[in-house]
Amino acid sequence: TSTRLYLHVWTCCVPACRSQGLLECRNGQCVPSAFRCDGEDDCKDGSDEEQCSHEQTPGGCVEGQLGCISSSCQPTCGGGNAACDPRSNINCSRCEPISLELCLNLPYNLTSYPNYLGHLSQRESSVSWESSLFPALVQTGCYQYLMFYACTLLVPKCDPFSLQKVPPCRSLCRNAKEKCESVLGIVGLQWPEDSDCSQFPEEGGNSTCLLPEAGVDECSPSHFKCHSGRCVLATKRCDGHLDCDDHSDENNCGCAERALWECPGSQVCIKPSMICDGFPDCPLLVDENNCSVCQDNELACNNHQCVHRTLWCDGKKHCSDSSDEWNCVSLSDHSGPVLTVFKTAAEYQVCADEWNHELSRLTCDQLGLGVPSSVTMVPDQPGVQGRRRWLHVHPDWNLRNSSALQARLEKRSHACHSRRRVSVLCTREECGLRPALKDQSHRRKRILGGRVSRRGAWPWQCSLQSGQSGHVCGCVLIAQRWALTVAHCFEGRENTDLWKVVLGLTNLDHPSSHSQSRGVRSIIVHPRYNRAVVDYDISVVQLESEVEETAYVRPVCLPQPGQLPSPDSYCYITGWGHMGNRMPFKLQEGEVRIISMAQCQSYFDMKTITPRMLCAGYEAGTVDSCMGDSGGPLVCEEVGVHRWTLFGLTSWGSVCFSKVLGPGVYSNVTHFTSWIQQQIYIHTYLTD
Missing domain, CATH: 2.40.10.10 (Trypsin-like serine proteases)
Structure with a gap:
């Protein structure tokens, strides 16, 4: 079958070199900080190799200092109170466990940054162009050890004793490039320019380098391995298209066969960890049903904790997700926007006695509906007074700063004297307007590129x-x-x-x-x-x-x-x-x-x-x-x-x-x- 090769570029769109963790050349060009004082002119004006007379670390700092990703130099751990700026994420140990999913099946498990592609962290590697390019290329079968080579670039091996990176051998790089570069050319793409093979040592020389061991799996954890041994992207598994030459990617596609949970009444599969987690993922929310075993005097939180009924809607958080205080106030009634409050597992109307404008403002604000435009005291309907549940304004309502409306109301032994309910009509405050632009009717000509x-x-x-x-x-x-x-x-x-x-x-x-x-x-x-x-x-x-x-x-x-x-x-x-x-x-x-x-x-x-x-x-x-x-x-x-x-x-x-x-x-x-x-x-x- 033909192989589709879709690739993308991810860029985090922060402006200055420094805020990207890069070194700014005198001409404004950005280069990785690790290229500072490495003996090669990476800036076109050569400014990355100026003032390099001191004995320096690979990051461009003198001995005893740590290179921050902002390109500034600070004392190493234990060498004082100074530290890297808040955007720095270089680990003091220099070696860190590999977490990049693509490379979790490597024969080594420690890495360090920056890597050989200029990425400054595993997160940057995970969303880089190369992290999509190499797995897509693996599908073509152009080189058996392509994924291993890609991982030596993305998450280079870190020696825990010397704390130095171990590069791939030059022959591994050359084999990957010679066998796979032409495949990229077919779709108009270029081999990553940062992976120049001449920068890597030959095997057998004075420097240590990496070669694939026998039995290294061509497929990464992000691939599905066909029965024939071919690798296809895991996203193509059970997608209705035959991508394996033996069609094995479309076999055994039930949820259970893939260690997933099938939503009842549908063919949607979800991870078992998503069941009863407080977030509905299945149609009709069935993955969040029957998750709580609460007593008769308790109510279930959204995250399936149980909270006593008397604590529900009291203005304090008892559910860890605060869901006991959601939807406690509403403006809904067949006779108009009558204020209704849910408290102690029952619905109440609010007595108009002692009601004031500040409480109306609080009501609209709490509901996210803007500001009150009108407040009406609605006479109660004849014959329902005895059956009506009432809440009254608390005597100290104005002392309860930053409290929800339901915390400023209380139950009393007597009914509402005026027999009038509060009705509030809210109007959303103006948003999305641009008053600084005098002429908004004339559309400017569309310009691609901004x-x-x-x-x-x-x-x-x-x-x-x-x-x-x-x-x-x-x-x-x-x-x-x-x-x-x-x-x-x-x-x-x-x-x-x-x-x-x-x-x-x-x-x-x-x-x-x-x-x-x-x-x-x-x-x-x-x-x-x-x-x-x-x-x-x-x-x-x-x-x-x-x-x-x-x-x-x-x-x-x-x-x-x-x-x-x-x-x-x-x-x-x-x-x-x-x-x-x-x-x-x-x-x-x-x-x-x-x-x-x-x-x-x-x-x-x-x-x-x-x-x-x-x-x-x-x-x-x-x-x-x-x-x-x-x-x-x-x-x-x-x-x-x-x-x-x-x-x-x-x-x-x-x-x-x-x-x-x-x-x-x-x-x-x-x-x-x-x-x-x-x-x-x-x-x-x-x-x-």
Whole structure:
């Protein structure tokens, strides 16, 4: 059968060399920090080999210092209190266990970075172009030991005694290149330029190098091995297409045969660890049914803990996931938006006696519905007074700061004297507007490749910054005290003291009078974030204080649950991403086309496009620069009203440098709308 060869490039779209962990040449070129003072001119102007007279470590630091990925030199572990900047992830031991899935079946289990492809961490290797290229090439059978060679580049062996990397032998590199480079040429791709064989030693010389041992498996853990011995990508297993020449990839495709659990009533297979984990994965949510064994006086939390009925909706968290305090307040009744409160496992109406405007404001805010536009005291219907359950305003309601509405109400022995119920009509606050743009009716000509944005054009765009590293990721303002970004921006760096959010910026190099800066109070990374597949890639950021809404700092609208942009519609991405080898200090904008999930999946054989992802971009060859940063917004305009809604956060894919390959992949904000609102509610109103 013919072999499909789909490849992609992933780039993290952070701007400066330093914030990428690279060394900046005098001419602005970025090169890996490990190339500093290595005897070769890697910068075109030779600046990486200047001032190298001291005895230096491979990272360019003098003895007794550790090379941080920011290219600065700091004392080694135990050599003082100084440390690398927050973006550094070099391990003091220099050797670290291999976690890259592609290479888990190697005859060695320790690695060190940077690797021979210039990657600075296993995470960077896992989402690199090469981590997709080599497994796809393995399918062609061009060289028996190609996967072993690829892993010696991606996760080089680290000798635990000398703490030095052990390179592949030159003959292994030459064999792989000679046998497989021509296969890449057929589809118009080039062999990785960083894997020059002349840099590796010959076997039998003074230097140690790696050759495959007898019995090394050609297939990686990310492959399925056909009965014939051929390797095909694991994603092709049981996909309805015959990829093995003996068709063995389509045999025994039941869930049980693959050690998976079959959702009752469907043929959907999920991992056993996903059963009863608090997140529905099967149709009709059947994987989350019958998971709790609670007593008659208890209720089940979403994560299947049991909590006593009397503690339900009391304004304090008793379920570890806070689900005992969700949906405690609603505005629903056949006679209008009557306030209903669920407390101690029963529904109550709120007596209008002692009700006031501040409580109305709290109600709308807690429900995420904006501000009260009208409040009505509805007379109770005749004949139901004796059957009505009432809650009354607590005498000390105003002393219960940061408390949910249900904690400010109490049951009393007597009924409601006025026999009137509270009814509140809320109006959503304005969002997604761009008042700084005087003429919004005239659409600017579509320009592929992006352009500099106008001041105030995207008032919800913000910059997530960290210490001396400066701008790290994009972010998006969704409320006066809340922003969104992607989860992978915070990997290993969830300490709020490291971060600040800057808004109202157009030029990173010249903050204007319109900019505002806020510290970070809390970082909420989605509990299901999976770094291996970059799924559930979203986090909520609580600011230390509210921003001042101006024409240049305003929140964007969140989508309603189920609201998605149509395939082939056009939306915008913005950010301070890569533009060749330089950083655009001025905010860039670019128009992209929404791509269907099926079409998007066709670009990414090694990655699964999940419902938590959204794809946008252009056909091959049309986008030649990166406008978006990780965490930056993808927004779409509501036709006729000039209101913008946030549908995506730049996550991964080919947003940058997509001259040949597929689209960018974004976190699908619509999928997370309810979760976002829950996190805002939990961190605003609930106490432990």
